[in-house]
Structures are given as C-alpha cells and as structure tokens.
Amino acid sequence: MVLFIWVKLMKEFMIISILVFILLIIGLILLLWARFISTSGLVIKNIKIKAPKGLDFQNLKIIHFTDLHYGSTVHLNRLKKIVAKMNAEMADIIVFTGDLVENKVVLSDREIEEVIKIFKGLKAKLGILAVPGNHDYDLPYFGQITKKLDWSILKNAHKTLYYKEKPLVFVGLDDLLNGKPNYKKAFNVDNQDQYTIVLAHEPDQVEDFRDYKFDLVLCGHSHLGQVRFPFIGALYTPIGSKKYYDAHYKIKNFDLYINGGIGTSSLKLRFLNKPSINVYTFEDK
Numbered sequence: 001m002v003l004f005i006w007v008k009l010m011k012e013f014m015i016i017s018i019l020v021f022i023l024l025i026i027g028l029i030l031l032l033w034a035r036f037i038s039t040s041g042l043v044i045k046n047i048k049i050k051a052p053k054g055l056d057f058q059n060l061k062i063i064h065f066t067d068l069h070y071g072s073t074v075h076l077n078r079l080k081k082i083v084a085k086m087n088a089e090m091a092d093i094i095v096f097t098g099d100l101v102e103n104k105v106v107l108s109d110r111e112i113e114e115v116i117k118i119f120k121g122l123k124a125k126l127g128i129l130a131v132p133g134n135h136d137y138d139l140p141y142f143g144q145i146t147k148k149l150d151w152s153i154l155k156n157a158h159k160t161l162y163y164k165e166k167p168l169v170f171v172g173l174d175d176l177l178n179g180k181p182n183y184k185k186a187f188n189v190d191n192q193d194q195y196t197i198v199l200a201h202e203p204d205q206v207e208d209f210r211d212y213k214f215d216l217v218l219c220g221h222s223h224l225g226q227v228r229f230p231f232i233g234a235l236y237t238p239i240g241s242k243k244y245y246d247a248h249y250k251i252k253n254f255d256l257y258i259n260g261g262i263g264t265s266s267l268k269l270r271f272l273n274k275p276s277i278n279v280y281t282f283e284d285k
Contacts, residue, residue: 034227034269034271038269038271038273039270041274042085042277043277047278049280052215055195056163059281060092060168060282061089061092061280061282063089063091063093064257064279065082065097065278066099066201066220066221066259067097067098067099068096068099068101069261070102071102072102072263073263076115076118086122087121090125092124092126093124093125093127094122096130096151097199097200097218097221098130098131098132098175098201098221099134100132100133100136100142100145100146101139101145103135112144112145116145116148116149128149129154129159130153130154131153131154132179133221134175134177134179137179154173155172155173156173156174156182156186157172157185158187158189159172160194167195169197170198171186171197173186181208181209196213196215198214198217199218200218201240202241203221203243204241204244206244207243210251214254215255217256218257218278219256219259221238223264224260226260226265226271226273227272227273233246241258244258246258259276259278263275
C-alpha cells in the first residue's frame with residue numbers, strides 16, 4: 001500500500017515537474033520574442049484621413065514617427081533602415097512627436113554626429129516638423145542633434161505649410177511633463193479657420209487645450225502600451241497617457257491619433273506591438 005502511494009505521488013510529481021518545465025520554456029520563448037523579435041523591424045500603418053471640404057488636400061501624405069528612444073533598441077544601422085523606409089514613402093510632410101533619445105543612454109560625440117548624418121538624409125517635400133518629449137529634457141541630445149538638421153522645432157509655436165497653395169497649420173506644444181506648455185502662444189494663429197494639426201508628445205495633454213480650434217492631433221508617448229495582450233490591450237502606460245493610450249480616438253470635432261513608436265523605454269520589450277510609423281493619406285470619402 002505504501003509503495004502504491006509512493007509511486008502515485010512520484011507520477012504526480014513528474015507530471016507537475018514536466019508542466020512547470022514546459023511553462024518555463026514557453027515563458028522564456030515569449031521573453032526572448034518580446035526582447036529580440038518584437039522590438040525589431042518596422043510596421044507601416046496606413047491611415048486614411050477625410051480631406052476637409054473646400055481644401056484640395058487630396059493625396060496629401062504625412063508620415064508620423066515618434067518615441068525613437070535612440071540607444072534603447074535603436075542604433076545606427078537600424079536608424080539607417082528606418083530613415084530609408086520613411087524616404088521610400090515619399091511623404092509631403094514628416095512629423096516627429098518626441099523622445100528622440102532614451103534618457104538613460106550616454107552618447108559619444110562621434111555617435112551624435114553619425115545620428116545627425118543619418119537624419120540629414122531624411123526627406124519630405126514640404127518639410128519636417130518636431131516637438132520634444134519628456135526624455136528629451138534629461139540630456140542635451142535633442143537640441144544638439146536637431147539644431148544641425150533642417151527640421152522646424154515647434155515648442156509652443158506654429159508653422160504654416162502650403163499644399164497645392166492651400167494653407168495647413170501645424171501647432172507644436174512643449175512637453176507636458178518636463179517642459180512648459182504655453183497654449184495661448186502656440187495657438188496664436190492669424191486665421192482660425194485654417195485646417196490645423198496639433199503635434200504633442202503626451203496624448204492626455206489634449207484635455208488642457210481642447211477648447212482651442214483644431215482638426216487633428218498627433219501624439220506619441222504611450223507606445224500603445226509597449227506590451228499588449230489579446231482582449232486586455234495595454235498592460236501599462238506611463239503618466240501622460242492614462243486616459244488616451246490606444247491608436248485612435250474620435251473626440252467631438254477632432255481626431256486623436258497615437259503612434260506606437262519605434263524604440264523602447266524602461267524595459268527593452270515589446271509584445272504584440274511592433275515598432276511602427278503612421279502614414280496618413282488625405283482622401284475624399
């Protein structure tokens with residue numbers, strides 16, 4: 001009887017051990033996948049935007065990239081490939097919505113010059129515009145890099161570009177967490193009836209400026225959660241993206257689009273959420 005019980009317990013122990021081993025192997029595979037596979041490559045998300053009535057914005061193409069976090073999972077060779085992919089889209093306008101460099105990463109002067117050299121190869125027909133993110137305030141790299149680029153840095157400022165001779169206003173906001181947003185200054189646009197796109201890093205900042213007149217908001221920061229699971233969505237999003245963190249929100253008379261970003265922050269992991277850029281194409285519907 002004792003032998004029978006002992007054999008039974010051993011069988012149960014073996015089964016449990018095998019199950020635990022299988023679960024550990026699955027967990028290790030998922031961890032390696034999230035670290036090395038899901039953080040690589042670049043997904044191009046094509047999004048159609050309804051062209052505003054009375055404005056000939058048909059076929060206007062805007063690339064939106066964000067949260068590069070250079071030095072995390074993005075380095076020189078990968079940056080070259082990312083720039084090449086964006087150039088292949090032949091965009092009219094490119095916008096960047098913050099966190100150029102990971103705040104824990106220290107770059108050498110040589111690497112900074114290499115990053116500048118690569119970004120000088122990024123092309124858009126009408127221009128490239130950018131706003132800083134919260135990581136861009138911890139070290140001076142954002143300013144060191146962008147001052148040598150032909151990018152328009154919009155910190156509480158606006159810029160008008162012309163597509164087929166029609167005005168398109170971009171309002172850029174300073175970072176919500178580490179900067180000093182000045183909405184009155186940023187939205188001081190001469191003609192309030194012009195089609196207006198707001199560039200901001202943190203999407204929750206929408207709550208602070210939603211009373212101003214604009215048509216479209218483009219943000220980053222949330223990484224769409226960076227790690228996502230089916231039926232659950234984002235496991236965690238940082239402060240500044242607690243209310244708005246998914247890809248798209250329709251809010252009264254404007255649309256909010258959040259790009260999932262390219263690099264990683266804190267943990268060098270992504271799951272079911274590949275690095276991506278958004279490509280917005282205006283068309284009549």
